[in-house]
Amino acid sequence: MSGGFSPASLFAGGIAGPALIPEREFTFTRTIGGVFEPVTTTGDAVARLTSMVNGISAEQLTVAKRPSYNEGTGLSWLAFDGVDDAMATAAIDFTGTDKMSVFAGVRKLSDVGVKLFYELSANSNSNNGVFLSAPGYLGTGSIVGPYWNVSAKGTIPQGATTPATFPAPQTVVQTHLMDIAGDRVTLRINGTQEAQKTEDLGTGNFGNYALNIGARNQTSIFFNGLFYGLIVPGKLVSAAEIASTEAYMAAKTGVVL
């Protein structure tokens, strides 16, 4: 149970980052005149998803690239088609921290082809202070399969991949914890730590970049799956906050922890 927990509490004291939950009050389509209007029904193309905190929005202005809003059985989500759907925020200034937490409610529909669920910056290969999530990716070459994968990079990238026991289609609560100075990348799935990498992440803090959702820089490696939420406080959260946020995200995805 998420009780009275609000993701906004993770950002108290000026912590940077978005809390993107695709419910009607935060989710907007766009008219031909350029006006953003709240979504009203399943299937509406989503042009803007506003964060619950920090005045951040993820947007997609190209009509064909918009994910669709869906709701049912008390849940709401965005469907990314694996062909061209993607969203991105404006640059988020994470330069004050080398620690990061990302909570995601996500369903992967396929383990065929490499896909990006989220990535900080246009391309984490060419930028420092970044992170990404690549559902189904083994973490090397172009090998995909029954995995969940995340990575982080100060100046050296390190990934954490689950065992090969998570085949698509699958809905999970994914928690991605990063500490550059502490050389630690942790991946939790449905409340259980499934992978951790403790090798050198290099140096520095996270960067001031756009957060891309559903693709690399809105142009490639498109995600085929469902998005139930993404909460990204620019800090390492406490154990109690992990428990509360995972419970919150479980309620948003229908996952039972």
Next chain:
Amino acid sequence: MRLAIACPDALRDDANNLAMVLGFGPADALTYGALGWQDAAGNLYACASLPVSATFTAAAQAGLQRPEWDDNNHVNMAGANRSQAAMVFSLEPVLAMPDKLTACAGDDSAATLAAMGLTHVEVEI
């Protein structure tokens, strides 16, 4: 109805002009981007997928008008018309063609593109 559209490299510029005419504004010039798909012969395609209204296919095949927002001649109407002339619509998947803008209906666009004979160009993260 959802359409999956395969655009060969040679038609990308023209197809993006058509997308601006049929879409909402200049941002639709980014509809066909990276060449992330290929056919069995190795021809490369940029693909798009979107839900469309019941009247979309008729509108897309009717005479094109410069959009009202385009008071700057931003859209290359000749290119849009070339792209329209190269369009193929089908309610069933047909093989993508390297000289056509092939649009096929299907609820699952990734599956529709596969049925159109297209596979992802392999990439590394």
